[in-house]
Amino acid sequence: MSVRNNLFYWLAIILVLPALLINLGLLPFIDDEAMRALIAFEMKKSGNYIVPTIHATNYYSKPPLFNWILLVFFELFGRWDELIARLPTVVSVLGFAATIYYFVKINLNQKIAFISAFAFITSGRVLFWDSFLALIDITYSWVTFTSFMVIYQYSKKKNWTGLFVLSYLLAAIGFLLKGFPSILFQFSTLLAWFLYQKEARQLITWAHLKGILLFAVIIGGYYFTSSIYNTPLMITSGLLEQASSRTILEQSFKKTVIHLVSFPFEMSYHFLPWSFLFIYFFRKDLIPRLKLTPFLFFLFLVFVVNIPVYWTSPRVYPRYVLMLFPLLFIIGVYFYETEITSKKRKIVDGLFAALMFVFVLGSAVPLFVERNYELANIGLKVAFLILSMSVLSFLFFKNKDNRLVLFIGVLLIARIGFNWFVLPDRLVNDNGIKVKTTSVNVAHKLQNEPLYVYKKSLMQPTNSFYLSITRGAIIPRLLKDFPSDANFIIEPSRYPNVLGEYQDSMYMRHNEDRYFHIGKLK
Numbered sequence: 001m002s003v004r005n006n007l008f009y010w011l012a013i014i015l016v017l018p019a020l021l022i023n024l025g026l027l028p029f030i031d032d033e034a035m036r037a038l039i040a041f042e043m044k045k046s047g048n049y050i051v052p053t054i055h056a057t058n059y060y061s062k063p064p065l066f067n068w069i070l071l072v073f074f075e076l077f078g079r080w081d082e083l084i085a086r087l088p089t090v091v092s093v094l095g096f097a098a099t100i101y102y103f104v105k106i107n108l109n110q111k112i113a114f115i116s117a118f119a120f121i122t123s124g125r126v127l128f129w130d131s132f133l134a135l136i137d138i139t140y141s142w143v144t145f146t147s148f149m150v151i152y153q154y155s156k157k158k159n160w161t162g163l164f165v166l167s168y169l170l171a172a173i174g175f176l177l178k179g180f181p182s183i184l185f186q187f188s189t190l191l192a193w194f195l196y197q198k199e200a201r202q203l204i205t206w207a208h209l210k211g212i213l214l215f216a217v218i219i220g221g222y223y224f225t226s227s228i229y230n231t232p233l234m235i236t237s238g239l240l241e242q243a244s245s246r247t248i249l250e251q252s253f254k255k256t257v258i259h260l261v262s263f264p265f266e267m268s269y270h271f272l273p274w275s276f277l278f279i280y281f282f283r284k285d286l287i288p289r290l291k292l293t294p295f296l297f298f299l300f301l302v303f304v305v306n307i308p309v310y311w312t313s314p315r316v317y318p319r320y321v322l323m324l325f326p327l328l329f330i331i332g333v334y335f336y337e338t339e340i341t342s343k344k345r346k347i348v349d350g351l352f353a354a355l356m357f358v359f360v361l362g363s364a365v366p367l368f369v370e371r372n373y374e375l376a377n378i379g380l381k382v383a384f385l386i387l388s389m390s391v392l393s394f395l396f397f398k399n400k401d402n403r404l405v406l407f408i409g410v411l412l413i414a415r416i417g418f419n420w421f422v423l424p425d426r427l428v429n430d431n432g433i434k435v436k437t438t439s440v441n442v443a444h445k446l447q448n449e450p451l452y453v454y455k456k457s458l459m460q461p462t463n464s465f466y467l468s469i470t471r472g473a474i475i476p477r478l479l480k481d482f483p484s485d486a487n488f489i490i491e492p493s494r495y496p497n498v499l500g501e502y503q504d505s506m507y508m509r510h511n512e513d514r515y516f517h518i519g520k521l522k
Contacts, residue, residue, distance in 0.1 A: 024087075036135070124271060172219055
């Protein structure tokens, strides 16, 4: 298969950018997005680029690399808004897909590589959620997946120095993005693969020591620099707390048992429709079949040795395992493309066809939703969705060799329809717009007055970001020595009777009181 000469493949390439970019900056931040952007803003204002802060108070739960990335984008475009904050995620999605394509192409073939790359982009969790949020996870998953590939490729060449140096460099980058999970991925993957390859002796060589030393220099250099502001113990304890809080160590036995049972079903749901390919794993000859192609067995082994920590951790979100499920997608696509007469392929084709039928019918739904009537060119947009999906669905039945690529085209068009109709509807009905509006209004009203967060009032990052950006300044948290002429943001459920002169309020997403109170103290 040559992508260069195949119209269907070029169609997918053309559709991917509008699918990822249309209305990217439309919705207000969710709290996790706002937190990353707020930290980048406070770095800029304080001049402290080493230790992240929120309201001028040190934040220990994540290292600073993703905040640096956001800051580069904000500075590059000269804007502090949702669109710019989410562009690094789009870059990471495309970079991740390109990495999948490259390594699968050199180990299998171009067609499987192309489909596998787009299977990642069009998996439900990525296409309809994580790809339009300014979160760490896709960037971190890209780095971690690349490390897996480096380990395989360099072990294949028996280039041990290159393997250890590059994989530990990527592990260090991953650590600066998300902390201790990178050490776990590095250790478990190296140990499992080297034991299987009967190359365990390489783990006690100078080549391995070089990789460890490189990791130590990078991470140690960061902590040495951060010790100017804090002791390393304070920072690492925050990372450890963040890592352990989601595991069986911190969760109830009941939650753990429920999670153990529900995890495979929940993950299969989130990674639809490509989790339909998991049907190929239900076979007696799975392991012998995989061992015939070392690259496939490596992918499977990496998944098996790294998934247990997430399977046994009750507070795990699908975005935490974005580096692992593409491993299964590649294997599934390989079986689909090589076992063309199997019953499993007919089942998968039937499921994909049924889903395309649902998308075609669903494309007409906006015409029957009254609140959509105010949207521009609704008739033309709906006509485009129905016509294009119908044509691709028809070709799906006629062109057996390119069914998966045609299916990818339908998914990307579905995302364009999602951008046109679902995101604007969320904007109108989501309380995030109220959070943003009230925070901006308070910032304007109190622009020239001192403003602080009172004691341990639990601020919600979305409020904090819009308030800080609009004021153009950090809003510090004060625990004592309160100025009498200053305004304070109060969490009313925690401090119900401290305000004297009441100035204003801000809407919050996640509290029964629903409003922060703002004013001068009694």
